[in-house]
Amino acid sequence: MAVRSADMNIMVRAAEKAARALLRDFGEIEQLQVSRKGPADFASAADRRAEEIIYEELHKARPSFGFLMEESGEHKGEDGEHRFVVDPLDGTTNFLHGLPHWAISIGLMRGNEIIAGLVYDPVKDEMYTAEKGGGAFLRRQRLRVSGRRDLSASLIACGSPHPGKPGYPCFLAQAEKVLQTTTGFRRYGAAALDLAYVAAGRFEGYFEYGIHPWDVCAGILIVREAGGRVGFITDDRAFSGDYDMIPKHGLLATNTVLHDEIKSLLRKAVQE
């Protein structure tokens, strides 16, 4: 059973409080005031309110920590070392369409290291947590990545870049390869949950170009603590670098056993 640190307890409380507000808003989706932020990147009144709640709760408990938040950006902390990386509503498009697949994501970094991560899906009441060296959990149950070794029996998830964005042609080539090679390809629309599902053994892999730190910070640790592997997409689209850094371009997360095979498949698709 997970023994949660004081930091994690604070993160859980903040997520639960924001979740109550988001669930209320989700029930009244048609009344939300939605503003367009950019291509396929929507913010809603609910998103902003949830971020405020999370900020208030975390800041009250850890006033010296910094923040990197989807809506309001960077807040430097006096502490200079710790910062919370927050997506108050991952899966905004799903939320706005009334699709019950979205989550709150809160990561905690110390320098370049992710030391705690929480992904909470309030609709399904699934809370995923991990602390560095302490394992990953769904509620109180320990998580392990899938043991599948056969790519043809695997389920792979992705996020897709928009037409015209860097990585779009690569993505199309890779999507075709994955569809030909695996048992199924999924695009569910919430990166934090895609990562949590790799950790829970529901997906064997997940990849995406062009993600933001707040989408994946918590999920990266949850995958690793469940025995999975996360590689980052570098300039040469090589999925290399298993280090504790927030990716600039994108990432590939897997159940570890299939990592090299999926990586080669994705690279081959781009090179052909």
Ligand code: IPD
């Ligand atoms: C988005 C979702 C989506 C992913 C995008 C993210 P948001 O986050 O996670 O699945 O493909 O890259 O930006 O905008 O809903 O918080």
